[in-house]
Amino acid sequence: MARDERSVTPQSEDFxxxxxxxxxxxxxxxxxxxRGSMVIRPYGYRIWEFLQADLDGRIKATGHQNxxxxxxxxxxxxxxEAEHVEGFAPEFFTVTHAGGKELEEPLxxxxxxxxxxxxxMAKWISSHRDLPLLLNQWAxxxxxxxxxxxxxxxxxxxxxxxxTAHATADDALAETMLALGFYQDVAVETxxxxxxxxxxxxxxxxxxxxxTFTIEAMMRDGRALQAGTSHFMGTNFAAAFGITFTxxxxxxxxxxxxxxxxxxxxxxGLIMTHGDDKGLVLPPAVAPYQVVIVPIGRGEQAExxxxxxxxxxxxxxxxxxxxxxxxxxxxxxxxxxxxxxxxGVPIRLELGPRDLAAGTALMSRRLNYPQPDAAKEAIxxxxxxxxxxxxxxxxxxxxxxxxxxxxxxxxxxxxSWPEFVAAVAVGWALALHCGDQDCEDEIKAxxxxxxxxxxxxxxxxxxxxxxxxxPSAYGKRLIFARAY
Ligand SMILES: [Zn+2]
Numbered sequence: 267m268a269r270d271e272r273s274v275t276p277q278s279e280d281f282x283x284x285x286x287x288x289x290x291x292x293x294x295x296x297x298x299x300x301r302g303s304m305v306i307r308p309y310g311y312r313i314w315e316f317l318q319a320d321l322d323g324r325i326k327a328t329g330h331q332n333x334x335x336x337x338x339x340x341x342x343x344x345x346x347e348a349e350h351v352e353g354f355a356p357e358f359f360t361v362t363h364a365g366g367k368e369l370e371e372p373l374x375x376x377x378x379x380x381x382x383x384x385x386x387m388a389k390w391i392s393s394h395r396d397l398p399l400l401l402n403q404w405a406x407x408x409x410x411x412x413x414x415x416x417x418x419x420x421x422x423x424x425x426x427x428x429x430t431a432h433a434t435a436d437d438a439l440a441e442t443m444l445a446l447g448f449y450q451d452v453a454v455e456t457x458x459x460x461x462x463x464x465x466x467x468x469x470x471x472x473x474x475x476x477x478t479f480t481i482e483a484m485m486r487d488g489r490a491l492q493a494g495t496s497h498f499m500g501t502n503f504a505a506a507f508g509i510t511f512t513x514x515x516x517x518x519x520x521x522x523x524x525x526x527x528x529x530x531x532x533x534x535g536l537i538m539t540h541g542d543d544k545g546l547v548l549p550p551a552v553a554p555y556q557v558v559i560v561p562i563g564r565g566e567q568a569e570x571x572x573x574x575x576x577x578x579x580x581x582x583x584x585x586x587x588x589x590x591x592x593x594x595x596x597x598x599x600x601x602x603x604x605x606x607x608x609x610g611v612p613i614r615l616e617l618g619p620r621d622l623a624a625g626t627a628l629m630s631r632r633l634n635y636p637q638p639d640a641a642k643e644a645i646x647x648x649x650x651x652x653x654x655x656x657x658x659x660x661x662x663x664x665x666x667x668x669x670x671x672x673x674x675x676x677x678x679x680x681x682s683w684p685e686f687v688a689a690v691a692v693g694w695a696l697a698l699h700c701g702d703q704d705c706e707d708e709i710k711a712x713x714x715x716x717x718x719x720x721x722x723x724x725x726x727x728x729x730x731x732x733x734x735x736x737p738s739a740y741g742k743r744l745i746f747a748r749a750y
Contacts, residue, residue: 302414302421353473357409384507417534425529438522445526449494460673464719476500485538496526546610562618585651690715700731701739
């Protein structure tokens with residue numbers, strides 16, 4: 267393969283071309299035969315599995331249980347909650363035929379499962395002793411997508427959806443915030459994203475929810491990515507599906523429900539948070555290979571270094587470090603170095619005859635920060651497991667720090683319209699807003715920026731709307747940004 271075929275478009279030239287180059291060349295995905303569909307290849311699926319395992323552990327540790335509900339939902343279910351159907355109907359995939367015959371009632375392929383799970387909750391809950399009911403499902407969902415992008419917007423994607431029912435609004439709201447905390451922790455601790463947790467404005471709420479909370483992550487082009495959402499439904503779905511319980515006083519009451527989801531979009535988020543002009547940069551916690559060893563040498567020397575590399579890999583594997591030996595004999599070391607850089611492997615080890623004689627390997631990190639050009643470093647083979655475990659932890663922390671620094675450097679407190687326009691062209695604007703939907707819509711029409719969230723943290727502040735000058739709402743500044 268020629269060198270130019272392997273390199274990726276520079277981010278500064280065209281960020282979305284860079285993104286496409288990376289996801290295809292690093293073999294994370296391929297295009298499916300149906301428009302908007304995505305094949306997740308093994309290297310990409312492994313990244314998802316690490317995110318999934320981390321989140322699943324947090325979900326189970328807090329008393330939730332996994333279950334599985336059907337993919338096909340009677341269309342009438344979808345229509346029971348008016349706002350819900352209005353919000354999702356344009357994205358429905360509908361099955362009208364089965365077994366060669368037209369169905370009496372069309373079936374919707376789940377875009378989300380509140381309705382079918384609500385129907386089951388109504389059946390399973392009768393007394394306050396059945397509450398809270400804490401369910402989670404790992405599944406695929408389908409939503410028709412006009413402008414597909416791999417991982418970020420595909421018609422079919424993978425996610426988990428938590429669905430819970432509670433006796434009181436306070437309990438349900440506490441659950442909503444608990445789930446938001448899962449997402450925040452997975453995003454920061456595992457994916458090393460720079461996120462801000464907050465609440466959505468009315469116009470950005472989930473269809474059918476009373477309150478929607480989100481974590482918004484900053485991408486390296488300054489845009490925001492909604493990386494996980496948690497919804498407080500109040501009694502909207504309970505009323506539509508008859509989810510009731512008999513309270514201690516003996517009267518029937520409506521449950522308060524929640525739902526919350528994190529999807530394969532998170533993989534896109536970490537690609538766009540950490541990647542650079544050489545390609546993918548993977549945080550060690552989600553890297554399929556944390557260390558790649560490239561043995562170097564010709565003839566007999568090649569045999570010796572390959573043997574030593576294989577032994578070293580086995581030692582590292584036993585120490586819990588995911589290690590791969592690149593033993594492709596037909597490729598040059600230079601090609602391999604570029605290839606693994608493009609695939610985002612955190613640490614590379616070179617093992618040549620001279621290193622072997624000295625009992626060392628030459629280590630290089632995929633990315634250095636804040637000094638970008640750190641030299642290769644000889645590490646003693648005997649101490650390799652300890653040294654590399656320390657290095658991987660340091661790289662994980664460094665990537666989170668770099669992302670947070672980037673977010674802070676690209677977030678501006680703005681007090682005038684020209685400042686606002688300049689800020690959202692390159693990053694996020696923290697601005698006061700009047701809370702009127704028309705005003706939000708005008709901002710979007712003019713700048714393509716939307717209200718991402720009302721941050722949970724943030725000092726109380728009053729003043730005038732950055733756009734229209736009317737008195738501000740919400741009691742604090744909102745984040746506005748262009749978003750994926
Ligand atoms: Zn306004």
